[in-house]
Amino acid sequence: xxxxxxxxxxxxxxxxxxxxxxxxxxxxxxxxxxxxxxxxxxxxxxxxxxxxxxxxxxxxxxxxxxxxxxxxxxxxxxxxxxxxxxxxxxxxxxxxxxxxxxxxxxxx
Amino acid sequence: xxxxxxxxxxxxxxxxxxxxxxxxxxxxxxxxxxxxxxxxxxxxxxxxxxxxxxxxxxxxxxxxxxxxxxxxxxxxxxxxxxxxxxxxxxxxxxxxxxxxxxxxxxxxxxxxxxxxxxxxxxxxxxxxxxxxxxxxxxxxxxxxxxxxxxxxxxxxxxxxxxxxxxxxxxxxxxxxxxxxx
Numbered sequence: 001x002x003x004x005x006x007x008x009x010x011x012x013x014x015x016x017x018x019x020x021x022x023x024x025x026x027x028x029x030x031x032x033x034x035x036x037x038x039x040x041x042x043x044x045x046x047x048x049x050x051x052x053x054x055x056x057x058x059x060x061x062x063x064x065x066x067x068x069x070x071x072x073x074x075x076x077x078x079x080x081x082x083x084x085x086x087x088x089x090x091x092x093x094x095x096x097x098x099x100x101x102x103x104x105x106x107x108x
Numbered sequence: 109x110x111x112x113x114x115x116x117x118x119x120x121x122x123x124x125x126x127x128x129x130x131x132x133x134x135x136x137x138x139x140x141x142x143x144x145x146x147x148x149x150x151x152x153x154x155x156x157x158x159x160x161x162x163x164x165x166x167x168x169x170x171x172x173x174x175x176x177x178x179x180x181x182x183x184x185x186x187x188x189x190x191x192x193x194x195x196x197x198x199x200x201x202x203x204x205x206x207x208x209x210x211x212x213x214x215x216x217x218x219x220x221x222x223x224x225x226x227x228x229x230x231x232x233x234x235x236x237x238x239x240x241x242x243x244x245x246x247x248x249x250x251x252x253x254x255x256x257x258x259x260x261x262x263x264x265x266x267x268x269x270x271x272x273x274x275x276x277x278x279x280x281x282x283x284x285x286x287x288x289x
Binding site: 015016018019020021022023024025026027028031032033034035037 | 120123124127128131132135139145149153156157160220223224227228242243245246247274277278281
């Protein structure tokens with residue numbers, strides 16, 4: 001037969017005990033570990049080293065300056081000669097043709 | 109000069125420390141809202157996951173992480189209110205009356221469960237703020253001064269609300285023969 005007064009003669013703080021038991025029973029028996037967060041993907045804004053971008057732009061700037069200086073040097077040398085150099089390569093090619101023709105005559 | 113950003117290991121360690129420090133309080137707040145331990149745990153875990161995502165996204169630094177977590181958890185609990193009402197407005201049968209299992213139990217356990225059911229029924233009639241105070245007091249063993257500091261209210265208010273909640277519980281449980289006054 002079921003007891004009609006199941007928690008008889010509780011002390012004055014019986015309610016406190018009962019409430020303590022109730023709330024403790026509601027809490028997880030084993031508190032779970034912190035949720036798994038997986039592999040961290042650090043925020044780019046916070047973690048990407050600022051020096052990477054800086055060094056890339058510095059390299060690009062150095063290359064640009066080198067190209068500019070090289071171009072200036074070439075132009076200045078051509079101007080210093082005072083003669084256009086376009087024919088020189090043509091003269092060489094003509095000379096080469098003559099050599100080939102001479103070789104052809106000798107082999108006949 | 110900017111300080112060096114924390115490494116992944118540092119972040120994870122900080123995350124776990126925060127979870128240890130504030131996890132139960134976040135759970136208590138969610139529990140007080142719904143009187144559902146499992147749901148409260150889901151809400152607590154989700155709140156912490158959102159903290160992690162916040163860090164991952166590199167959004168602005170959170171000044172008061174505890175307050176941020178509690179606010180997120182409160183919002184999640186309220187969102188659940190809307191979705192639950194949309195779905196069916198009720199709860200799982202095994203959760204009703206605070207009895208988690210319907211398996212046959214020894215007489216003592218049944219009596220205990222009956223008392224718990226009465227407590228739960230009374231808690232449901234209390235305002236969520238009072239339930240929150242009771243949860244902090246009895247689940248997490250905080251005293252009135254600590255609760256007052258946590259909730260940003262004065263100690264007298266905590267005592268008053270605790271006293272009111274206890275009186276209602278005592279009346280109900282006495283009427284049901286669960287306790288003698």
